[in-house]
Amino acid sequence: MTNHDPPLAANQLGLAQLNERSREIFRRIVESYLATGEPVGSRNLSRILPMTLSPASVRNVMSDLEQLGLVYAPHTSAGRLPTEIGLRFFVDALMQIGDVTEQDRRAIEAQVAASGEGRSFEAVLTEASGLLSGLSRAAGVVLTAKSNPRLKHVEFVQLEPERALVILVGEDGQVENRVLNLPPGLPASALIEAGNFVNARVRGRTLDEVRAEIEKTLKEGQAELDALTQKIIAGGLASWSGGESDERKLIVRGQAHLLEDLKALADLERVRLLFDDLETRREVIDILGRAERAEGVRVFIGSENKLFSLSGSSTIVAPYHDASGHIVGVLGVIGPTRLNYARIVPMVDYTAKVVSKLLGG
Secondary structure, eight states, X not given: OEEOOOOTTTTTOOGGGSOHHHHHHHHHHHHHHHHHSSOBOHHHHHHHOSSOOOHHHHHHHHHHHHHXXXXXXXXXXXXXXXXXXXXXXXXXXXXXXXXXXXXXXXXXXXXXXHHTSSSOXXXXXXXXXXXXXXXXXXXXXXXXXXXXXXEEEEEEEEEETTEEEEEEEETTSOEEEEEEEOOTTOOHHHHHHHHHHHHHHHTTOBHHHHHHHHHHHHXXXXXXXXXXXXXXXXXXXXXXXXXXXXXXXXXXXXGGGGGTTOOSHHHHHHXXXXXXXXXXXXXXXXXXXXXXXXXXXXXXXGGGSGGGTTTTEEEEEEEEEOTTSOEEEEEEEEEETTOOHXXXXXXXXHHHHHHHHHTTO
């Protein structure tokens, strides 16, 4: 279900290098960290392991795990914590991802469906990010689609001898107006001809798709249009492809959850750094945009995302689709590296599917 960029040492680390005893001790170290945020020592581990091992034997295994780069000691005579590589290894190789609980499933379906009744899609996404934040006790994030709607109709209306209004009507009911400069001495019939030509090719396509189709038709000389009409269409297409088509909206909800359960000043500093990172909107958008290139949930841990390397944060995100199956955005959570991955991964995946279904995807 999960996808990610390969970690630094994942290729060198194989389950073959860890026997059953080492795997079990490593799993307990990680699970203890995810539950408490605290290092766990050999004495405590020897008590909770399913096999009988002395604290000295456990220490030997912990030392081996440390040499593999899977765990580290935050200070001398302390227990061990997983490294980022260790967390990645745990998520990829050892973690058992459960299914979404019936309670979470009902909560997700009910809240997303309720927010979709007679409200804008942005309201649905805002609700989804708040919902994920509440369920995960982390910050919920949503990256909305690029403003590149599928079109239903285009109309050219002359305003002045050398200016026209281009009206674009999207399949979702959005209407956008843009002003177009006209060549001098243009007959009124040229605007009608340009409108008919474009509308014959526009329905159900994005601006980019329409532009590519029309440019191909004109280039191959398949269209019987005079030079002035071609000029209007070329000028109109150029103006449509600019504007705010790349403007994306980042919705972040529930940062306050990150302030719960802080154990030390170091935790508070990490959360402060994460808040600073979330303020740098453009970089967050770039990171979330990477998740659009793969199906399924993506998990980024700590410095796998340069932006979040200082705050030591993890991002769990999944893309959602429109009615045509195109990926139009991503949603998920950002929080400390000790997120409950086994619960949150399927929850993010399921929320993305519910949102896609609401979109007709």
